[in-house]
Amino acid sequence: MAKAQKDVRFSHRGSGSRPRRPSQSVSEISEASEHGSPSPPVPEQSESQKKLQSFKTRTIWTFVMIAIFFGSMFAGHIYVIIIVTAIQIICFREVIAIADVPSKAMSVRFTKNLQWYFLGISMYYLYGESVIYYFKHIILVDRILLPFATHHRFISFILYVIGFVFFVGSLQRRHYRLQFKQFAWTHMALYFLVLQAHFIINNIFEGMIWFFLPVSLVITNDIFAYIVGITIGRTQLIKLSPKKTVEGFVGAWIFTIIFGFLLTNILMRYSYFTCPVTDLGANIFTGLQCEPNPVFVKRTYGLPIDPPAWTKLPHAITVEPIQFHILNFATFASLIAPFGGFFASGLKRTFKIKDFGDSIPGHGGMTDRMDCQFIMGLFAYMYYQSFIAIYKASVGSVIETAITGLSLAEQMDVVKGLTKHLVNQGVVGQSILDYMTEQLKRR
Template sequence: MAKPRSNVQFQHRGSMSNGKARRPSSSMSNISETGSEPDAPADRNGVIAKSEGEPKSQSDYEKKKETFITRTIWTLIMIGIFFGGMFAGHIYMIMIVTAIQIISFKEVIAISNVPSRARSLRFTKTLNWYFLGTTMYFFYGESVIYYFKHIILIDRVLLPFATHHRFISFMLYVIGFVFFVGSLQQGHFKFQFSQFAWTHMALLIIVFQAHFIMNNLFEGMIWFFLPVSLVITNDIWAYICGITFGRTQLIKLSPKKTVEGFVGAWIFTMFFGVILTNILMRYKYFICPVNDLGANLWTGLECTPNPVFIPHTYRLPFIPPTWTHLPQTLTVAPMQFHILVFATFASLIAPFGGFFASGLKRTFKIKDFGDSIPGHGGMTDRMDCQFIMGFFSFVYYQSFIAVNKASVGGVLEMAVQGLNNEEVVEVVRGLVKYLVGQGRLDPKVLEYLQGNMVKRSRI
């Protein structure tokens, strides 16, 4: 007598009864769990066929494939927008940074739990956006006034706004504060004060730090592009090194992060930073501060390069003079040393911005901050490390790289805000005399100005 065929699906041997294999009871329970009918026909291997009307579930492979395609498409779109804006000019990058901080603020505000009975409160959402607008007005005004004094301070309409910018910003904030206090309702105090604190935390984390990213743009495209590139590159290398030889967990907030990936990404990021810096230093469009918002990659910018970009010869102290077979000096731009600091911060400190965001998401039991970018989650998920990196770049630049010298805007600011009209006239007369003495102006210009100044003062 031949042995019965084993049941492939359930890994059971059926017992023989009247020459037929008896279906085990466990098989029946499994069939019921899958939703198939007990009398559904089976193929020769014992696999129960699904009814024709039952929808087929998407396999894990198909889901991963669809996610990969979506992520790839949107990655290319983001890369195109980024490089397109960077080559088109600084004004377009300002627009992109503005959009990023608004979307990020919206996502961070949205994750706080709003009780259903509190959603009908007046001014709850309105005040959030009002404080965002007020904060952006203050920071944008500070940047514009600082970098474009020579334009703002000579315009009759803009001059009062520039002179009293901080007072205007303070009063705008006070108006929002008064409305907030006036909107407090009995029974909702805890929720309303929580929202007030949450809004200010979002402003501090996002808008405050984005302000310094904007200032990096005004100082020169390289101070914006380099930090952004270092963070992205470090993230890529951390992933590659982690899946290649990562073994030791780095931090519990991000279980997939490994010490080996963390250190490996640091090394590769420094190499990348040196190479990229060497390329960008050759183009004035990247190293020159913004003096024309209409400039782009094709029109370029003109300036006297910062000394940090000019090669300097250094004597190697650890090479004895008698060792003539080894080079005694090294000629390199100081920026190549600074980029090592930037790469180190991007590799060892900036990732903690991502860890902070991971802890925040775990607190609210969410996977992503939002779905602003298909396949990538929210905008905040992509910018969590960029904000702190941009802040560091500005502070480091102002501390160790910026050249402090008098500017036309600075002189105008001191003259307009610190002198009366008669003193300003004297300054103008003195400057004209100086230029005439240097042969830069025709003496007739001095005669014309002196005559008109006298007439004007008599009037």
């Protein structure tokens, strides 16, 4: 019997048919035997075809992201905030995922739930701080929202403590190391992603230019660093990113400064970009109205050296102060912000991964695209608050002081005093003051 089987196999080889390829299915073999000829081999994609397909995917998604970015920015501030919120959630998911140990995490209760719980509490606290700060005049006069605004920080603290107690109560023997590792990793992700995204959202509230300008500078610097690097780059900049060169680093700095001047000159002409948010329903068509920040108003500066008359050079220049500030923005975007990318590269090398994820087809993870943006957004907020913001009394701050710092009787005196002032200025009639005085007496 064995000999017969050998003969059969030998006769098949001698008949001219080929042995089955691993890539051929049973149906392909049977179809080939019926027609008396083998099925044609399935050609594999060459390396050049794979690169071309990757380039097409990357290009398509680049234009998709550009369209979403500009579409949301022109549609209104609330849409940009939604985009930033979505980005930080995706980045948080990618960062906590690289430290997961699936085989162990399956047997540890509530690990994932606690990570997302702490994200939710952090966003509640930080978003609440922003909304209360920028919209005091709306929230503090609302009967339902007032308690939440007044006790916002205490409520946030209690919610965090609940998560902390739940974490301690869920500790399991033989999994202590894993659970504490996940706890620390979660808080690191909250610090580097959620906290910095909070300041980016504050930039949006301060004016669209403080969001759009830093983002554009980082993107421009990255593009020119690549172009200059592949053109004249010779000297390696840092071992964490072998493709980064000193020539590309310096060349991108110069081009980013030039681009910054040009872009700022365009953006500061439109109040939609320069005005703080007073109406979340505003868009590029409705615009915003405000008194311009002095940084956007031209000033005359005398030159430190008086040039000779024969040079015909001016003794002073007239320019908007923002043009000087843009030098610092462009310099940070070019020389410091890239270290956020180097930090991310070191993190990926630590965990032996190429990308943080595959959230964006052809581009890797969302974190791979945002690694420099978070630190740039934080810088923009700190710089704006330190050197550009104008601090003066606002309606919201006055209302907050009156509600939190005065008794009810003192608040009534303030109302009567303001009403009397408006009567004296001719804004309201005397009858309104008399009516209010009578109503307040009854109280």
